[in-house]
Amino acid sequence: MENRKRIILFVIIISLILLGTGIGLGTFFGINKPTRLFIAIHCEPGSFPATTDYPEQYWFNLLQMISQADQNDVKLNLLFNPQWGSYILQNTTRFSLVRSWESNGHEIGLHVHGPNQGSWCGYTNQAAFASDPKYLGTIAEMMVIMNQLPAFGQILTTCSATDEDIIFDYPVGVLFRTSGGSEKMNHLWSKPTTETFTGQSTAGFNHARYGNIQSDINKTLTNSSNYTKSAIMNMLWD
Numbered sequence: 576m577e578n579r580k581r582i583i584l585f586v587i588i589i590s591l592i593l594l595g596t597g598i599g600l601g602t603f604f605g606i607n608k609p610t611r612l613f614i615a616i617h618c619e620p621g622s623f624p625a626t627t628d629y630p631e632q633y634w635f636n637l638l639q640m641i642s643q644a645d646q647n648d649v650k651l652n653l654l655f656n657p658q659w660g661s662y663i664l665q666n667t668t669r670f671s672l673v674r675s676w677e678s679n680g681h682e683i684g685l686h687v688h689g690p691n692q693g694s695w696c697g698y699t700n701q702a703a704f705a706s707d708p709k710y711l712g713t714i715a716e717m718m719v720i721m722n723q724l725p726a727f728g729q730i731l732t733t734c735s736a737t738d739e740d741i742i743f744d745y746p747v748g749v750l751f752r753t754s755g756g757s758e759k760m761n762h763l764w765s766k767p768t769t770e771t772f773t774g775q776s777t778a779g780f781n782h783a784r785y786g787n788i789q790s791d792i793n794k795t796l797t798n799s800s801n802y803t804k805s806a807i808m809n810m811l812w813d
């Protein structure tokens with residue numbers, strides 16, 4: 576009888592050890608980790624950077640998108656060109672609404688079209704563009720506008736382009752940089768890599784354009800072997 580009790584106790588202990596090891600290994604190899612998804616929404620500057628015509632034209636579409644995201648409990652990473660920052664700050668109702676999105680879990684981040692990209696947003700540190708009719712100011716001046724948007728007082732994520740511009744125009748204090756979109760599925764998953772611009776270290780990761788991968792994405796999502804759960808899945812709508 577004593578022996579039987581000992582055997583039962585032994586089996587229980589071994590079972591607990593195996594269960595614990597299983598949970599530990601599962602966590603280590605990412606089996607139990609949820610997919611980390613970053614959904615970047617690019618809010619573009621439009622063709623006339625001195626105006627807020629473009630955000631005014633598409634403001635209602637953004638409201639609809641956020642409403643749909645909220646209905647489905649999806650959190651968005653809203654990356655605004657400075658024209659959107661100015662447009663939001665012009666009106667206290669609009670500004671309060673953006674802050675309510677943030678407190679509801681959406682990120683308020685930055686998107687910058689540099690002078691070497693189409694639809695330049697008008698801001699750069701590059702002296703060669705300071706006499707351009709589209710020039711509006713330096714990157715520091717742009718950040719005075721943009722850092723008013725998040726409650727924290729510092730934007731943490733940017734999609735700043737191009738590679739040619741970013742070496743001069745990376746904004747101070749921004750910790751994360753998202754880039755890519757030129758490749759389809761290859762840019763969907765990435766692990767953050769350390770990058771250095773203007774003397775600052777940032778964590779850089781890729782994004783894939785949803786428009787480019789729309790037909791492939793469902794296959795990927797239903798095939799669990801394509802997941803790399805220690806990586807971040809990043810889709811861009813622009």
Ligand SMILES: [Zn+2]
Pocket residue numbers: 617618619686688813
């Ligand atoms: Zn853009």
